Amino acid sequence: MDDLVLSLLLSSVAPDIGGVLVRGEKGTAKSTAVRALANLLPPVDVISGCRFGCDPHAPDPDCPDQPHGHEHHPRPARLVELPVGATEDRLLGSLDLDRALSAGVRAYEPGLLAGAHRGILYVDEVNLLHDHLVDVLLDAAAMGRVHIERESISITHAARFVLVGTMNPEEGELRPQLLDRFGLTVEVRASRDPDVRAEVVRRRLAFDADPEAFIKEWQEAERELAARIVSAREHLATVELSDGVLRQIAAVCAAFDVDGMRADLVVARTARAHAAWSGRSKVTSEDVRVAAMFALPHRRRRDPFDAPGMDENLLDEALRNNTPEDPEPPETDPDGGPEGGPGGQDPNNSQQSETGDDRQDTGSHQDSATGPAEQPGTQSQQHPDQQPQGRQAEGQQAEGQQPTGKNPTQNPQQNAESRTPAATQDAVAATNPFKVRSFKVPGLGKGASGRRSRALTESGRTIATLPLTSERSSGRVHLPATLTAAASQQHARGRLPGGPVVLRRDDIRLGVREGREGNLILFCVDASGSMAAKQRMAAVKGAVLSLLLDAYQRRDRVGLITFRGQEAELALPPTGAVEAARMRLDRLPTGGRTPLSAGLRKSWTVIGNEKLRDPHRRPLLVLVTDGRHTAGEDPTPIAAEFARRGIRSVVVDCERGIVRLGMAGKLAAGLGGELITLDDLRAESLAGMVRDQVNQQTERRIA
Structure with a gap:
């Protein structure tokens, strides 16, 4: 916490440092510390009547509120908070709705970036910020200005601010471009000293009891x-x-x-x-x-x-x-x-x-x-690298203790193993995770906001406008399209010069916005004896772990099914906690026969149950197997049902060696899904294939 305080104070002393990114576990008072900074900042002198906070000693020559008067006054430095769910209009500013409807004139209403000029722009959970807002922040932070060309408005104004963000790394990482815009970064972790923790609680209780006396x-x-x-x-x-x-x-x-x-x-x-x-x-x-x-x-x-x-x-x-x-x-x-x-x-x-x-x-x-x-x-x-390792060590210790306790999640697996006479090998550690190719569900969904597949969302870019009808009676009004539809009827409706715009119900247009959604990513992992080779299982676990991290960073819900012996087990019900999936994956043993059909049936059941809970969240089945089937019914009819229902699936082929049976390819064809090998799962493999294709096309053109 001393580093957090010092970094914020240094950014206050020299705002041109570029702000602070505060990373740390939840409940460590990251947001409290940032908000407390506002009371410490010296006041700024601004031109009276300027909505953009121009400095009277160096006014912005392109300020939309020009010409300025000679009066100026001090005001407290602002700490403007940017909510994660804010719209682009709120960030950049938009057409002044009140003046447009009452006076029929185009006027600009400043956004949050204008309010943050010469102050601090604070983004809590900055790693959850929508990509279209990140793009706007990147432009403003790089240029110190905001350029707006939209809704018949052409405006530019200064926007120099200290960018401060807080985030929990467990919720995903930042885009590299935005990460580099933060001047400083600090890792925050709650103290393990009982005296310090007791003092924190003591002060908080004192504030709750009498805020005025505490202040x-x-x-x-x-x-x-x-x-x-x-x-x-x-x-x-x-x-x-x-x-x-x-x-x-x-x-x-x-x-x-x-x-x-x-x-x-x-x-x-x-x-x-x-x-x-x-x-x-x-x-x-x-x-x-x-x-x-x-x-x-x-x-x-x-x-x-x-x-x-x-x-x-x-x-x-x-x-x-x-x-x-x-x-x-x-x-x-x-x-x-x-x-x-x-x-x-x-x-x-x-x-x-x-x-x-x-x-x-x-x-x-x-x-x-x-x-x-x-x-x-x-x-x-304290070595910053040691903090994540310390947390990992604690988690591993907890995992090591868990099998000795009464953990109900272990019972199904233990019962299955007791009914399976095949030998079980010890669990092996996963290889290091890597960046994977991006898999998307085709089409246009309507699911919860995320970062994977295309969807119609409340935020994002406007792709169309539609009139208000009885079937389409709710949504966000698209003001420019609404005013445009009403403009040609103003004379017939008797609007007086300079008077308010006369609107009718049939003038209203609703905006259709396209963004990204999070999906249900269900992992179905083969843990049978054919996967028991340590090198192969380590590679499989590393691949699944990489896919899990990718799914979590894209705001998906993830579930984990394993199949071995005679049946399949839901090792992790669909959740947002990827760490729980990683722990189950680490403990995953191998051995026994391969009940592929049981894994598919369990996947079908889980997807159906989740469909009842959230009808708009679309599923993506990731089946990790070599395609072999040695126990249970024929999986072909079940795979055909997945294809008939249009459930998107990806089969990760784990078969290796010189002689390959190609059974995973047949399974992918039956599912109507995509087949990919472990080696091609890496994002750099995809980039390499694209480069090879480009080079081949270039060589053909030259020839």
Whole structure:
């Protein structure tokens, strides 16, 4: 949490850093910390009457509210929240409905980006943001301006803001383009210290009991922290970034092989901000180290499944190997301590020195306010990579204890094994997950919002407009189409010049929007003896795990069915918790005969039950098998029923070796689905096939 506080404060000192992405487990006060930042920001001076918050000393020449007057006034800096379910109109702005209907004129109503200008734009659960909103944010963050060409409106205005996002990595990752737009990233994990956890609960209970008294108790500490932000901002312009330190920054970024030059700029800006926050007049190697710990972890990832993090030993080695030629010792304050020590005192600011000296008297109040500056980057002593491993170790320990307890989910499998005389092999670990090809359900669905298949949704791009009818009596009104339909009838309806627009029911047009939906991804995995070779089963589990991660990141519901011996088992009912599916997959044993028909029947039953619960969620069956069938009825009629009902299916062929029977191909043909091998499942395999096809076509044209 100290790193979280410090990163937010540094972004407040130097807004050009580019904001903060806060990653962490649920319930760690990520959103609370970000929202609390608004009260610490200094007020901004704005032109009176300007809806876009123009600076009176440097007004936007293209501001839609031009010409500006000469009056101006201060107002609090804004923290504008962007809801995950917001529409594009709400983000960019839209036609002013009130003026359009009452006066018949086209006027622009500013959106959230205009409100966030010169402030903070906060997106909670930013990884769940719809792709069309992500595209808008990317453009605005890159250019510092918003360009709107829609609904007969052509407008551009400034939109420079600090982008702050919070997310739970378990819910999926960010698009790489948006991830790179965040200047800093922080991993947050709840403290395991009982004393710290007890203090958190104690303060929350105190706030619930008497909010006014709680706020008054912390008001002075909050005021001192806000004053320190102002002082650091004023001091920032005088902080010296020597050429030696600049070369050290460039060498560190190059050593970690980050893409582009944005990392170098962010590290330099953050290092200067940290020096200013600590009261130093020159950037030191320690400032560079803290900046690198915040700015580089999310930029050195090469795979979407890679956990962010930094190897601190490599960072320290890179800093030592590129130490500035003439390093200078840290400046000291009048008391003999280093600048940026306890309390981060500035020798020119006696008030801050007194604050640091009195820290013992104010107890935990001052620890919370000045903790990040007392030990910059103290949280970096815990390797960021170790945190996910720690959680994984805890999960593995829980898994190891589970079979000894009374877990009802284990009983069906144990009973099936007791009835199956075939030998059972121990479970093997999955291979490392990889990025898989994208599978979609064809057609246009109406399911819950997600990221997989095309669907008619409440958000997305407008693809058509339809008139309001008795059969189509609800939906979002498409205002431009409605006004266009009414425009030609205004004279006949007796509208006076400058008067309100006269609308009739038959003028109303509803917008038809296309977006993406989440599907039901049902995995049916062959766990029979033919899959028992350790190398094969490890590859199969790695493939299923990769598909599970892809399904979860696309907001699908996932279920897991396994079949072996004489029957099939629903190992995991359809859910959104992919971690539960991974745990069941890790424990999956192999052995016995291959009841393929039982697996298909169980899949049919699960899909039917889910159809009753959610009629609009379309299924996708992923059958992982070599196609063999050695127990139970003939699976051909059941497969034909899947094809007749139009259930989308993918058969992942696990057969390997020189001699292949091709039974998985026959199964895929019976299902009317797609056949794919384990090797072709990888996304890079698909890219390779596309490149080969392009190269072949190019060679033919040249020939």
